[in-house]
Amino acid sequence: MKKFLLQIALFLSAGTLLNAQVYQQGFFLKDYRPVYRINPALFPDSDFIGGFELTRNKVQNYGVSTFYYPTDGGLVTGLHESISADQFLSRIPNTVARNGEIALNLFSYGIRRGDAYHSFEIGFRLPTTMTAPKGIFELLKRGTTDARYDLSDLGVKAQGYIELNYGYGRKLSDIVSIGGRAKLLIAEYGLSYRFTQFDVEKSDAGYTIFSKAEIDLPSSFYKAEGYPDQKISLSDIHAHHKFPLPTGAGAAFDLGVAVTPNEYLTLSAAILDLGGIAWHYGNAAASSGYVYFDGVGPLSYDDLNKDGLTKRATEIAKKFLDGVYPKLRYDKWRVEALPFTANLGIRYTIPSCDKVRVGAIAQYINYKYSPYWEARLGADYNPFKWLDLTASFGRGSFGFLYSFGVSVHVSRFQIYYGLETSTAGTQKNTTSPIDPVHRTWSLGLTYDL
Amino acid sequence: MNHRFLLFSGLAMLLSFVSCTRSEYDPDGVNREMTLFGEEIFVPIGQVGPITVKDLLSSNKSIASLLESLMKEESNGTFYIESEDQVFAVNAFRELMDIPDPTQPYHWDIGSQSCSIASTAALLRMFNIGFMNQRLSLYATNPITAPLTLNTDIWVRCKDNSYQETYSKEYKMEDFSLRSSYSAISLFKLDIPAEVIDLVASVEMNDLTLDLPANAKDQVRPSDDAKFSFYTSFTSNLALSEKFSLSQAFPISKLNVPLGKFKLHKCYLAFDLENTLPLDVTIKSIKLRDEKGNEIKDVVFSSDVKIIGGKPGAATVTPVVLEVEALTGTIPDIHEVVLDLKFEYSKTAGLVPLSSAMSLSMKTASVKLYGGITLFGK
Known part of the structure; x- marks a missing residue:
């Protein structure tokens, strides 16, 4: 059992790249029940319940090809001397970012009442972000050729929260529908370590490092004991509650409108995840300071040996750590906005062949680091009553992208699976994308009532 | 039937597209050799020293034994x-x-x-x-x-x-x-x-x-x-006295700097040499020795750098840049550095009483490496 849980945990943590991402390809799927996730003004033909739907996505503006180069002698890293600095650094974005999310929808319920459609959902979301500034790679590749390096925005973050939402969509007329979803977000736990400032300035005599970092560990399981401004270490963090009590709360809203001029054509526009979470960082710390490094000296003549130099290096490391050591923070509340998504869509059922739908959809995700956009053309083919197939292609922030999806009916059950991805390719024997990638896959099961 | 064939063919193509791999990015046999800081890297060292007049005189055993029993220090260091x-x-x-x-x-x-x-x-x-x-x-x-x-x-x-x-x-x-x-x-x-x-x-x-x-x-x-x-x-x-002249080797031992496993071709050691010794100092040579004490001859230093004498309160500061370059391959492991220095009476400084405040110090010492540091991967 432990092994199984461990595998689940590893799987979740390895995936860690979602950000309020929905399965866009569902817009084309004829029988995609939770279509209101794309636009709350769109709703399915039938009532349904669903459960254990998993959506996972990642958006990363780098890939294997960002750091590795094929040569006649095999694959080399960008730090190999055969790769020029300009060649290597031109491929690296200003902030190397990896955003991701795993969204597990535990329960869905959709019901039509007259011209209105109501939906309820309970789910869990685990968004993660990892960022590294370009300056780090510049420093590693070129060395200290510049007088100043900005290495801020180095950090990792993972946050877990429960989402309870209620959606309401209504036909205002035969043509126009509107909808909205209200989401109650219950913060559960998180981990964040981010340098908001990390400047390295070089002078003739040495380096000055200015550093500001924020460390957050919102969790009811553990509590950091101490007083504000006290230096903290792992030994100051003790077990607290045994149950996952909330560590914050928030709200978000989806708004949408759909226009259906005739029975074949649908136009859709929506904005999703407008809102945020007020996190209570019961275990928050910050560090701020600067360290001046002008060498390992003063060294006496007797210090000039390995032991003496090692001792001095250790003293300097301690001095640096003292300068940037995290301290408990007074301010323990912080509101963080969710990255919102805006999408536009159009779909058209071919009158002469109602088994085929064509259309287009575009979306923009407002990630703080590396915002993402895409637009694509798609089609849906419903050859049999029990089978629905869809595919699309287009362009996005990372070049060409495509997707496909399938939905299968068995009695009243419907299982669907879909994958959207840019043409990043995958490194052999690994799951690492070769190029920058946006990839979403979704798997779900619903039951028509 | 044709429809189904086309349909499943299309799906198969899509699936193969999704899982496509590019052979040129085969992770097997990745060459992990990396050259860091390829253009230059500046490493401050700081102050090194001082070599005091007592260190200098004590480097000669005969003088050291005499001074040990005779020499005393006034409160002002004289x-x-x-x-x-x-x-x-x-x-x-x-x-x-x-x-x-x-x-x-x-x-x-x-x-x-x-x-x-x-x-x-x-x-x-x-x-x-x-x-x-x-x-x-x-x-x-x-x-x-x-x-x-x-x-x-x-x-x-x-x-x-x-x-x-x-x-x-x-x-x-x-x-x-x-x-x-x-x-x-x-x-x-x-x-x-x-x-x-x-x-x-x-x-x-x-x-x-x-x-x-x-x-x-x-x-x-x-x-x-x-x-x-x-x-x-x-x-x-x-x-x-005016006839004073001392050639002395100052060994800096037990360094064990494992440079051999990196690919280092050239570096510059720069420092300001502050001299309050009433002696002109000449860096005759700098020798590197390996673990067995053998001189490493594949590395050249610029030498015969002369630093004018000074005195307390009137130090002379001489910028010195020493170039270290591997003639072939890389600079090897260094276990000992021997500074071969010559000290001579300085006419500039004149005749002054010796004191503990007299010394030779490296100020703001730093190393600049050019061409990067190569880490050999497996």
Whole structure:
């Protein structure tokens, strides 16, 4: 059992790249029940319940090809001397970012009442972000050729929260529908370590490092004991509650409108995840300071040996750590906005062949680091009553992208699976994308009532 | 049927597209060799040293053993030596026993007496260490409770290494009254001119006579240590003479810098050499040695860098850049660095007394590596 849980945990943590991402390809799927996730003004033909739907996505503006180069002698890293600095650094974005999310929808319920459609959902979301500034790679590749390096925005973050939402969509007329979803977000736990400032300035005599970092560990399981401004270490963090009590709360809203001029054509526009979470960082710390490094000296003549130099290096490391050591923070509340998504869509059922739908959809995700956009053309083919197939292609922030999806009916059950991805390719024997990638896959099961 | 065939063919193509791999990015056999900081990397070292004048002089074992017993340090850091040397001393009771008629005054003709001054310190002259600000005092003790009259002709002589007299001073003391005192009586103090760096070689008291009162024997103080004595007290700072020249290797051992596993071609060691030694310093060479103590000959340093002498409060600062370059391959592991330095009298600094504040220090030392540091991957 432990092994199984461990595998689940590893799987979740390895995936860690979602950000309020929905399965866009569902817009084309004829029988995609939770279509209101794309636009709350769109709703399915039938009532349904669903459960254990998993959506996972990642958006990363780098890939294997960002750091590795094929040569006649095999694959080399960008730090190999055969790769020029300009060649290597031109491929690296200003902030190397990896955003991701795993969204597990535990329960869905959709019901039509007259011209209105109501939906309820309970789910869990685990968004993660990892960022590294370009300056780090510049420093590693070129060395200290510049007088100043900005290495801020180095950090990792993972946050877990429960989402309870209620959606309401209504036909205002035969043509126009509107909808909205209200989401109650219950913060559960998180981990964040981010340098908001990390400047390295070089002078003739040495380096000055200015550093500001924020460390957050919102969790009811553990509590950091101490007083504000006290230096903290792992030994100051003790077990607290045994149950996952909330560590914050928030709200978000989806708004949408759909226009259906005739029975074949649908136009859709929506904005999703407008809102945020007020996190209570019961275990928050910050560090701020600067360290001046002008060498390992003063060294006496007797210090000039390995032991003496090692001792001095250790003293300097301690001095640096003292300068940037995290301290408990007074301010323990912080509101963080969710990255919102805006999408536009159009779909058209071919009158002469109602088994085929064509259309287009575009979306923009407002990630703080590396915002993402895409637009694509798609089609849906419903050859049999029990089978629905869809595919699309287009362009996005990372070049060409495509997707496909399938939905299968068995009695009243419907299982669907879909994958959207840019043409990043995958490194052999690994799951690492070769190029920058946006990839979403979704798997779900619903039951028509 | 055709529809189904097309459909599943399309799906198969899509699936294969999704899972496509590019053979050129095969992770097997990745060459993990990396060259970091490819253009340059600046590594500050800071201040290194100082090599003090004491370190310098102690690097010669002979000088070190002499200085250990002689050299002292004033509160201001100036080094000095001091010694007391006896010219003449006799027990008062024993001497007065032989007076023919103790009830009559007695004219005691002692004759000529002399002594060498700081004879051990004189050995320092062999190493061209001179003496500055020499101060010589002559004291006498009067063991009886009545004053005595003293007559003598005193010569103080300085001689060079060849025993040629370079300075002398004569004092004539006629009818000098040695008052009755428990403590020593100062006969004279002499400050040798600062430019005389030859050690006071001798003090001679010629035609020394003492006139004793009647019944002198009965007036001797009741003490076992009642003596007629004459002795010198001598202090002197040390200085380095014009002929001073010392070539000394300063080994920096047990470094164990494992450079061999990196690919390093060239680096510059830059520093400001602050010199308050009154010596011109020449970096004759810098040698690197491997674990077995063998000289690494595949690396060249620029050499024969000369740093002008200074003194405390008037340091000379000389920017120095040393280039280290591997002739072939990479700079190997370094276990020892030997600095071969030559120290010579500095005309610029002139003659100054040695002090602990005199030193040679590397200020703002730094290393710049060019061409990167290559880490060899597997």
